[in-house]
Amino acid sequence: MILSKNKNPFCFFTLSILIILCHFSLYRLEFMVPLPKNIALATLFDFMIVIPLLSYVFIIRKRYSIKYVPLVVIAGCWLAKMIVPAQKLPQTNGFSYLLFSIEGILIIYELCILFYTAITLIKAVSAVRGGEPISAYFNNRMRQTLSLRMTMTRTMECILTEMTVLYYAFFSWKKKEKRLRGQIFTYHKKTAAIAFRFMLIHALLTESIGFHYLLMQWNGLAAWAFLLLNVYTILFFLGDIQAIRYCPFVLNEKELVLQSGLAKSLTIAVSNIQSIERYTGPETLTKVEEKRTFDAVLQEFAKEKPAFEIKLIKPETVRMVFGFTKQVDTVHLSVDDGQIFFEVLRGLVENQHESR
Template sequence: MTVRFKLETNLHWLLFVGMAATIGLVEIGIVASALFAQNPDMFAFAITCDIALVIPILYYFLAVRRKHVPPITLVPIFILSLVLAGLILPVEQHAYLDLLKLVIPALELLVLSYIVVKIRAIIRSFREVRTDALYFSDALAESCARVLGQLSGLGFILTEFSLLYCAIWGWFNKYKTGKASDAVFCYHRKSGYGAILGAIVMMLVVETLALHLLLQTWSALAAWIFTGLSAYSLLWMIGDYHAMRLHPIILRDDTLSLRTGLRWRVNLPLDQITAIEKFRAREQRGKEYLSMALFGSPRLVLHCKAPVLVHGLFGLKRVVTQIGLSIDEEKLFLERAQARGDDVAK
């Protein structure tokens, strides 16, 4: 069902892009023809309608009506259509286009109001679900799904926002579990991830400063673009580290929540785990295996009764039956896991 939905979604997007591109190419040909020169006013009106109105209508039927995207996205499509029409039509034939541009301020106000309403709804929903959610990222994902629905690209947006949130606010936050019976296990301390990240950050800062000065002699714009990308990469790495701290592995009475920061996540009922054994490097691993270790080979391999769905960055998904992981307090984890599940850790 999911595969069929994705195929239909991709087909609708391809149809829209193909038809919009065809309209644009046809209008370019008309503007360059002798017919346009003979009656420019009539053709300018027709071209303005084709590009500024027909393309948004196609977008509505192929994307919005199919519930791939929210209706508010019609606004940027309409504005982009106006820009395209302005590029194709000669400047002296922009009279009809200028009339349509008068509605842009009202549309901008509509978009701003929509964003404010949705953000307030997400914040309200987040406060409701945060107390029961194990992780802030789970609460955020559930809140956005409630308010926005299952939108295309939502996983990408949530990943970027969560990493930036961790990079900025992670310094001031610590993980707090909701139940005293929850067993919390870290996996980032003994791996040396903090020291490695510190070295990378220092090298990145030095290289960015040096290359910025070098690029400045050629192009100031290129230098600042490079510096901006480097700064964003730095925030991304810091956010990834704090995501590790704020997303530990949680063992509950009946569930094992596995996390590798925001990279991978899965919640496993304990009765679905057949065994947790030591990792053996010589053993062959197939597509049903996923390593959730930070670096190198994992220390443990978890076996499941049936295939499980593991979620990754930017909406990535994997179906596996074996999961490799490394835990700082490995011995304690195995003892707790065996105590809470009769068949676990054997």
């Protein structure tokens, strides 16, 4: 099954490239002349019907919404108009009106989606700012609020990531987080994680100035693109610093909520915790172990060993930036008040085991 899923995109791109190359060669090779009178209609049919159908069968059908098919249609229309010589296109007003109508409808449709998304985001932000803290962190509160109003697609997850970065980078410096339900445990005060991030910001600022000047001598567009990328990276590190400060681990009778800066977060039901022990394993994990382990230890100048290891009964889902996820059954973490955290969580886990 996994092999079949991996082959689907390959089949789609292979068939699509063959179709495009065939039609491109048709109008460029001299020995194909003379061409049939209505050959352009066949090209338009392949680009606006066949390729969208292939995209639906091989990619969209089981992964994405059918609303993406019209985007493939309009992309095929534009590509066909680029390949087919102007004198070969049907010279009727009806055909021109048809293409114009398709493009206009799709543009209006996309604008409606953008308008609806913007309104939904504004309402969600208002609800998060004015409502009760249904979750410990801004991104989780926004996700829960948005999921009540719309489907959380990968695009929406990317938008949520950008909103989270901007929120913590700009709007959290003088804002105190609402009181969280449960015991809170900071995880950065005994580390050099924040100093490490400020060092990276300093290095990026220096690099941005120097490389921007050098790239401007070669290509202005590349220089500005590189500068914007560095500015975004600096904002991400600033947001990460604030998220580390204002997003401690939260533990209550029902769940343990973990967020490691902006990069990743995990919510674990206490009933799903098999055990918590002091970590005595190796400093470096194997690739297989890394894939199934949530490492909540902050990155510093040197990688530190975690203080505790939590084993789960069933795998839990880790949420990362831009909507990426992974399943884990082991958690590695360190906290500032390690002994208190260890005793409280072990007590809750033992109570859960006794009540079963």
